[in-house]
Every structure is written in C-alpha cells, then in structure tokens.
Amino acid sequence: MKPSRFTAIVVAGIAISSCGGIQTALGGQAVQSSDFVTLFTVFMVVCTIMYFVIVGATIWAVLRRRRGSEACTVETGKHKVSTSASRTALVAWTTLIAVGLSALAVASFFTDRSLAAAARNPKLAITVTANQWWWDVQYTPDEPSHIIRTANELHLPVGVPAEITLKSNDVIHSFWIPNLAGKQDVIPGRVTDAQILPRHIGQYRGQCAEFCGAEHTNMALDVTVESIADFKKWAAAQLQPAAAPTTPLAAAGFNYVTTRQCSVCHNITGTPANGQLGPDLTHLASRKTIAAGTLPLTTGNLYGWVADPQSQKPGSNMPTMQIAPQDLHAIVAYLETLK
C-alpha cells in the first residue's frame, strides 16, 4: 500500500471513530452542538488552508534563499528593493488574511445568532444542581406539584428547546453533554444556565468538565433524547410515587430503607424516607446506571454499591455501612421495585 493512502485511511479512521459515539463534541445532535460543529469545520478549513499557505511560503522562502541570491548585509551594502512582484505578494497576502479572518468572524456571528434563536423560547424548564459527585435533576414546571426529581439522568423531548438552570451545592463543576451543547460552569452561590434544543433521538453521555474533587471522573449523566410522546410517558411515570413493595423480602427492604441509614440521605416519594442529601431514589430502577454513571444498573452492581460504595467510588459521600447479609438482600429487592 502506498504511504499516502495508508495515511489517509488512518486519518479517516480516527476521524470516524471520534465522530460517532455517545460522548463526542463532534456529534452535533442538537442545534447548539451542530452549530458548534459547523463553526469548528469552518475554522478548521480556513485555518488549515492558512496553515498550509504559511508553511508552504516559508519552505519556499527558505529554499529560494538558498539558491544563492546575494546576501543583504552591512558588508555587501546591498539592500532589498521592493519589486512589483513582492508588492503584489504583499497585497495578496494581506487580502488573504483579511478574507480568512472575515470568514471566521462572519461564521462566528451567524453561529451566535443561531444559538440565540434556539434559546429564545424555551418550552421546558429544568434545574440541575451539581453536587460532589452527582447531578440532581429537577423538571420545574409552573405547577409545583408537577415537579419531577431524578438524579444523574436527563430526558429531553426532541425538537423542544430546554432551558437548564444550573446551580451547585458545593464546589465548581461544569455541565457538559458534548453531543448536545457546550460546557457551562456551575458555580456555587451563582446561577448559570444552558440551553439545549435536541434534534436527533438517541442516547448520550454527559459528564462534569471541571475538576471538582476525588471522584470528578465518576460524575456522568445519562441523557436520553426521545420523541415527545415517549417523553410524556416517562414524565407521567416519574410523577407517580414509589411503587409499594409486593413481596415479603421487598417489604423488609422497605422497612430497612425507610427507618435506617438510607432515609437520612435519600428521598423516595410516597414513603417516610425524605432525606434531601443524596440522589432521589423514587424511580431508581428505571435508570440505566447508578452512582452517576459509574456502574451500569444491574442486580450485582446494586449489591456491590449498597454493600461497599467506597470500593467503587472512594471518597464519595455515601459511606460504607455494615449491612447484614439478609438486610442487603432485602434492600436490593426493594430498590429493584422502584421502577
């Protein structure tokens, strides 16, 4: 295989593998991110052209010089006379720069306009509060009794502009769903906001983009963009209080969860567990991952997480408690009913 073809395939492969996937800034699955991808492409093209022009010109200048034109030094007394060729070159060069920069400025301007237009009439209000090291997500319509509270996941209806208000309970985090929008810092004591107008249905992954402590790398967000009908179904299910336990083991788990350590931090709507410190567990079993994307939601992972969270996420705020084996069975049985 010829070297140039080999290079081309390698480059293309890298490009494709990074363009696909659930967590890529080149995904462009929402208006905000696709605007970014467009702008990024314009910049890449313009700057690449300029790069090659400059590098080419530099090489040409160096090589041409070496072909033995006379040196312009103090000793020889010669000095460069500006020829018409060099004047033309100068004008052309300046024009090229001007055109290039103008292209970038115009592209940037239109991108800003597009972003502003997409943010203009939000139809969905969401409040995301960043904690160490999980995301508290609340859907906040006007009617307070319709507030939905979930954790570490975001469901967005496609084509509906969402306004996400961002707060932090402790340190600076950064809210980033690469496929959908850019980063937005979340600063304690301030309120910032992000807008997302998703365009493609799919499953994406967001994560914290500002170092926030020991478990910063394990602070991810599962983002589902779905049809409006599916979203409404999901929202209606989320508004329901927690399902009552039906089996004796789940009932024992319910007892443990609502009277022992769990209720101190966690909220399960419709039960006496109303702790406000940790993620809302009312519909835990409907999620795809636990511990802010650290582990997929499976029975085994639930067992492991509840038994010893510090081994999975050392330093996180959920302590490792001494839970007796039978209690552990009951707790996991109950948690799995929380669909």
Place this chain on the structure above:
Amino acid sequence: MSSPFRNSAIALVALLALVAGCDRESRNSRGQPLGETVPAGASPDTIYPGNSQPPPLTAQAAAYENNAYAISQGQQLFTQMNCVGCHSHGGGGMGPPLMDAKWRYGGRINQIAASIAEGRPNGMPAWRAKLTSEQIWQLAAYVRSLSGQVPKDAVSARADTLSNTPPQTEQTPEPVLPAGSAQQ
C-alpha cells in the same frame, strides 16, 4: 566536597525531609471493614471507686481527635444531619451550646461520640442506627473543635454559613469543665 556539590546535597536532604513531612495524615475513606464501633456508655466524669482511674482514650478515638479530614467531614455532617437546627453553630438553641466550657455529659471525644450514638435523656436523639461509626467519630471531632480544643492546623479556616464568629483558627480554647458541673 566542593561547594556546589555540598549545596546540592544539603538541598536534596532538605527536600526529602519536607516531602516526608507531607505525609501528615492519611484519609481512610472506607473506615474499618468490620465492627468499628462507638463504645457504649463512655461514662461521664464520675467517681471511680477503689482508686481506679478513668479509662484512657483508645487509639481509634485519638486518631480522630485532631484529624483535619475528620473535622472537615464532621463540619459537613453537622449541617447535613441537622445538628445545626438544635445547636446552631455552637451557640445552642433547642439544644445546649457546644462551644462553651460546660459539658453535661462529658467533653472528651469518646464521651461526645457516645452522646451522639446513644442519645441523651433531655432530647438528644440517638444516631447509632442512622450513622456509621466513622461518621459519628467525625462529628465528635468537629464538635470538639467548636470550643477550641483542636490545634489550629487541623480546624477548618472557614465556614460556608452566616456565622459572623471569628474563624475557628482564631478561637481561644475554652476549658473543658467536668461533666455535670454548674448545671441548672
């Protein structure tokens, strides 16, 4: 030895000494895997009949006493577990003050931890079933720091609340009066 070499050697030794000093505390985020408990009934200051002595602090209690990580975790837990609601930021309210010299049930760290774990008759809730032992020790370490018992390099230098008291690093330590002294 030539002068530059000697200077470098001295610098290297000094650097090693500094680095060794950096390992002041280790953070044990998992706690002990089994049965790290708060001792039950750590008795308040009382008569020890027959010339016996009050029990010394266990190594475990001493480990938490002046540990900066434990105190800062305890500071967080103090608000999160609603201790603030009854004890305010040390001044008291529904519950007695924790920043003064009077300790109804004892002011040593093991006595404070026992009060938190077991509850006390005039309304202090019992937290043994709700918090891990490690969390209770951390809270006890923080409570001790409210009355200035803890050296300044271990306490938190700031609070994230409306406090208006001088930071704990500038607090003068209160004496720890024996349990039960001058009570109503």
Place this chain on the structure above:
Amino acid sequence: MRRVVGAAIAVAVVVIIAGLFWLNQPRSHHSAAVTPISPNGAKILPAAGASPPDDGNWTMPGKDYASTRFSALNQITPANVGKLQVALTFSTGTTEGFEAPPLVVNNTMYVVTPWPNNVFALDLTKPGAPAKWVYKPNPSAAAKGEACCGPVNRGAFYDNGRLFVNLLDGNTVAVDANSGKEIWRTKVADIQKGETITMAPLVADGKVLVGNSGGEMGVRGRLTALDEGTGKVAWIAYTNGPDKDVLIGPNFHAFYPKDQGHDLGVSSWPPDYWKIGGGSVWGWISFDPQTKTIFYGTSNPGPWNAPQRPGDNKWTASVFARDIDTGQAKWAYQTTPHDLFDHDDINEIILADLPYHGGRVPVMLRPDRNGFFYVQDRRTGQVLSANPYGYVNSYKGVDLKTGLIIPNHALDPKEGRVTRGICPASPGAKDWNPSAFSPITGLVYIPHINLCMDMAIQNANYIAGTPFVGADEKMYPGPGGNRGVLTAWDPINGRKVWEIKEDLPLWSPALATAGGLVFYGTMDGWFKAVDARTGKLLWQFKTGSGIIGQPISYRGPDGRQYIAVPSGVGGWAGAVVAAQLDPKDPTAALGFANAVKDLPTKTSPGGMVYVFALPQ
C-alpha cells in the same frame, strides 16, 4: 471660568450624594389609602356572645372566647395603682420560660408550669394560698429536645369542673379541678416525628381543641378536636394536604380568588412536601358561640429555606374559620403565601363587632407576625384593613382587592448569599404573646418587638425528629434602637394612638382593665401598669425574673381586685438565659441570641407567681 465650573461640579456632587443618602433611608411602607372604617368614631365592642359579663374569675387564658384579655374589675384605677403591693407569691420550682396565665375559678388559683407541666391548685381562701393538690403528669423529658422555643406551656383551660392541660410530649389531659385526679389522657402528637404541644387548649361546646407544634421540625400541622367527656378524637383538621384532610367541603367559601380551588393543600407544594410542610397550630383559638365557629391561624411552612418549596404552600400562614362540631372549614385566608421569613399566623384573634358603613360588622382583629394589623370580616374572611403596626420593609403592603400581600422582592433570601436588613425579623413585629382589647377605650394594646435580621439559607435535610429549617439568622434592633414596644392601636382608624418604647423585646402578653389600666411585663422583670388612655407609666415592680407570661386580674375571696403575673424568663426570646446559650454564636436560638446578648446581665431564670393588690 474654570473655577466657577469646578465649584458648580462640586456642589452638584454634594447634592447628588446627599440625595442618595436620603433615598437610602429606611422607609416604612403603608398600604394605600388608610381610610378609617367608621369616621363617626362609634364604639367597637367585643363580639356579642363571646364575651360574657365578668364574674371575677379567669377561666381561660384569653379571659373569654373573644380573646379580649380584658377584666371588668375596676377597683384598681390610675389614681390608686401607685399603691399596689405584693399580696401573695408562689414559687413553682421550675425555672423554664413561664408563659401560662394562672387561672382563677371558685377562689382557687390554678398554676401550670412549663415542662414538667405540673399543675398546682392554690386555695386563695387561706392565708398564703397553700396548695390543695399538685398534679404531676410526668411528661417525657425527651420532648424538651423537640421544642423549638423553650419547653413552655401557654396555659390550661377550665370548663365544667375540669382543667384541660396540654403536655409537652404530645398528650392532652383532663384533670378534676377539685381533686387533681387525672380523668383522661389522650395522645395527640408524636415526639418521634418532632411534634410537641405548647399551646393552651380551647374548650367549647363539648370539644377540646388541641393543635400540635413543630413548624421547625417538618411536622404535619393539624388541629385535633377531642370529646370533652372521654378524650376520644372527634375530628382532625390538617393544615396541608388534600381537601378531605383539611376538611374543606362543599360549604367552604374562600373570599379571594387566590384561595379558591381544589386540593390547594397539595397542588401548591412540590410532591410530598406538604406532608412535612409544617403549618402547625401552636397559637391561639377564638370561638364565636353564636355561629359555633372557631377561628385560628397556622404556622409557617417548613423548611424556612423557601426555594426548596416553590408554590403558595397552602394552608400554612393562613387563618381558618371552622365549625366546632364537625371541623369543616367555612372559609380560609392565606395571609402570607410562600412565606420566606417564618411569619406564622398563629397570633391571637380578637373577635369584635365593628361599626361599619352605618351597620355593625362582625370582625376579627389580629396583629399578624408579618407586621400588619388585619381587620377582617369574620363571616367571610374579607380583609377590611391591613395597616403596619411596626416597621416593615419586607412587604410593601396588602392589596385589599385581591387580598394578596405585596412582597418586597429585593429582600428575598437567595441561596448562596446573605440578605441583610429584613424587617420585621422572624419573630415578626409581634410573636405569640397576645394583646388585650379594652371596649372602654376601643384600643388594642399590642406588646411587641422591633427587630430586623440578616438571613442566609441553604438546603435543608429532612430527618424525622430533627429540625427541618435550612436557614441561619442573626437578629438585631430595628430602627430606633429599642427592641420592644407597647403600642395602643386604634383598629377603626388603623393607626397608633400612643406607644411606649422598651429596651428589651416585649415577650409578655398584655392585660387591660376597666379601671383604665394596661398591665404588661418586660424581659428583665419589671411588671408595669400604664394609663390605658395615655400610656403614662403609673406603677412598676421588679419581679425576680423576666416576665413572659400572661397577667390576669380576678376578684379574691375578700371581694378585692387582684392582679397576678407569672415571672420566669425563657421562651424563644429568653433562651439565651433560660438555656444558657452562648451568644458568641450570633445564630444561636435561630438568631435571637444576638438580639438579646445583654439579657444574662439583666435577668436570671425563675419561676414565681406574683399577686398584687391595693393595701387593705
């Protein structure tokens, strides 16, 4: 020329700066157009039927169902009150905040103490008033850890040969007034959930009405009616929740559109927050026997951190009118929707009949925590007037058309920053300590406070049995520097007639007498008598401890008029003394410790009843 220009600029700068200072002056806000309700100045009277002729006894804390706290005895007058002297003293042995008025019936004085809620029956016919019996109910000591503002008790109620007492640990007892034997005991509140009971029950029409305390503990507030004879629960009216729990039925008519709708006690809260939303009933109840209606208010919503509970948060900080037999609500009015500052609505409700537009309107008069004196039609809840009786900058007024209070959003507490200079502070322009109404002068005598505060809020965690607050506060004196004030208020014209400034907050109730006097006590122990018409101080006596309890007046066995007052500092205001708090922390006692840092030098805990009379 340059010099002239320079001088002109200097003058302009000075003028601008001065103007900015002037604009920055704290201003009190009044609701628009304070129109006297009845310009003729015709007399305002206590509600017909709710205020029977005075028989010289004092059988309920409010003196009568209209809550006038007015004694018709007139032996003691401004002319002779200077000679008032101690006739009797009694030490209870308890030194917590002493709020309960002694009751006097059939020449027996009943004294109820704060926890442990002992009841003494003192025989007034014998010299020294020895105790006939002592009742010791032994309420649980753990309840003291659930009481936000001192393990206090606001009084017993005498009816039909029995005394009805609420115990701190959530039980209500009926005690035989002659023998001191307990007849029944019913558990009404659960301390494991953070509930206690501090209020004085109201007994009428065969029902004993008991409300729980715990607005700071995430409780579910409610009013429970017990059968007077057996103590069994007759009905429970919750404050928050669906209409069937709040006992809002087909006969319910809210006057204002803002209070109309279905299941507002659920829809105005985030999901499940109404279950832990407070709205406790720890204050005063009044009763209109003619219409068989009880009137009472509900406490603040929980947590104090308002952004955690978006919505109006009904029916906290509201006033209810209910039928006493069934508990069904007749109307309700939410005074302070989405309360931000712990402005409960539990203050006393004085029932009166007011001249209005040529006729007589049955009204309720209530000086609210939020600083406004409400005069409302008690048939419908319509607000006839709401004028500030203290300094208020956190609200701009009350819109009488919509019934809505107009917040000053510049002072909304926000997470992550401290909001300063909020007036009135959380205890309000007046807290629980009730005013007295004199039908002779037509004035309401309001003992209240002048405090402002800084407030910082943060996320509150709910753990049953622990506080659910999420706020730090620091209180300090309001404009003028005086922390207390006794205001004589004209409810018809909506204005203050005279006032007495006090250094310390006034936390004691007031007593008005037909003799033309108003009695009240200060937190450093001075028991004072002032002229009801002018406010001139005519007599004072320094008791052993700060006074936060209700003074009463009764006719003794010898036919003379006596004045009795409990003396024993405590409660929320006195916690820095009663609980020996450390004022180094200005947030202690939910911020009150900072406002009365000097109190420990001015008084100590105590627990005595003082009785005064003219010399023989």
